[in-house]
Amino acid sequence: MPKKLPPTVKALRCTICGREYAPDEVAYVCPDHGNEGILDVVYDYAAVKARLSPESLAANRDNTMWRYRPLLPVADDTPVPPLPVGWTPLIRAPRIAKLGGVAEVFLKDDSRQPTGSFKDRASALAVMKAHEANASIITTASTGNAAAALSGMCAAAAAKCVIFVPQSAPPAKIAQLLAYGAKVYLVRGNYDSAFDLCMQAAAEYGWYNRNTGYNPYMAEGKKTAALEICEQLGWKAPDKVFVGVGDGCIISGLHKGFKDLFALGWIDRVPALMGVQAEGSDFMYQTWKQKADPLTFPPINAETAADSISACLPRDRIKASAAILETGGAWLRVCDARILSAIPLLAANSGVFAEPAAAASLAGLLKAKEEGRIAPTDTVALVVTGSGLKDVAAAMKACEDARSATVTVEPSLADVRRTAGELFTK
DSSP: OOSOOOTTEEEEEETTTOOEEOTTTOSSBOTTTGGGOBEEEEEOHHHHHHHOOHHHHHTOOOOSGGGGGGGSSSOTTSOOOSSOOOOOOEEEOHHHHHHHTSSEEEEEEGGGSTTSBTTHHHHHHHHHHHHHTTOSEEEEEOSSHHHHHHHHHHHHHTOEEEEEEETTSOHHHHHHHHHTTOEEEEESSOHHHHHHHHHHHHHHHTOEEOOTTTSTTHHHHHTHHHHHHHHHTTSOOOSEEEEEOSSSHHHHHHHHHHHHHHHHTSSSSOOEEEEEEETTSOHHHHHHHTTOOTTTSOOOOOOOSOGGGOOSSOTTHHHHHHHHHHHTOEEEEEOHHHHHHHHHHHHHHHSOOBOHHHHHHHHHHHHHHHTTOSOTTOEEEEEEOBBGGGOHHHHHHHHHHTTOOOOOOOSSHHHHHHHHHHHHHO
16 A cells, blocks of 8 residues: 555545545555456545646746646655656647648657657656555556556666566567566467456566556556646647547546546636547447447457557456547547558658557548548647657558658669659659
């Protein structure tokens, strides 16, 4: 149990039964519902307002996620990992807006994070919560990005971590883990197999469990992207926010952030959240279409080139479902070919290079346009969750499929002259 309690946190509330617990009463989940009893952090908004305001933020020179510390579940004296996380750029993308048929598009570019992905937000918080719990080892399961994020944050903070990833994870992501000095288990199976094994090992050895859809604090780290989007837009919420979804924790975190700001009275509405799923990993889309209960809906057999959003059974499915239903958003299902084609499309029209799961947000915007789910007057945010350098093989395939221009030449200007026309006809 944590020994330190953040002063603005009131309780932890079960997302299934609604029962509330004192922050020091439970470690991870509601005891009445086991591992499915995911908790939500409940804040004392009056206490937050006493310590944080748009005016104080405007004067704050801490350009990291910790500028919002009174709205995060960590004690005042818990040390922050040295790597600066958060306050990633919000980039206006007029050519993407034209492609999507909307008034404005902004790219929340989390490929700029220290380890190259959105997951740094949760992992920085995980290291701090582990410190508060006096845990000597932190563990997580991941398709690669959360693992790299935790490994990097632990390396910076001189903490130890044990990582479980599918053996099929992209080599660039595995290289990050090894470079950071993490202890790595390559699991012969998919993400869900790695998750289950990690859960068992954490219980066996008493390691601090960072897993999303289990640890209630990880969504709190991820919500900081929503706080930043609204602050960067002058405390205006976009009309719609598109994000790739696998386990469901990023979209649930974004939802929590927007709800916090609305409860504080800093924005006048919560944007519609648009969850984008790969056709081969569409658990949430299926439950939405069938109006089924995501808690009892059976697992699917997930398979997609967008490894970061591959999940047979999304662990944060209850809160992810609520994010769509409560905001009037929608689930969008996109095939792998469209997700991959969105990589060069996004890069060529904005300069932002995304991995497949991150480019899914653009693929989702284009699908929403086809389905009539957006308006020409909409202001849209696309969350770019990870760098294209995370999965170069996928990016190369996407560029080859798009027939990007390459011409092989001899090292002579004469050969360039000979082939210049060929270069520009490709």
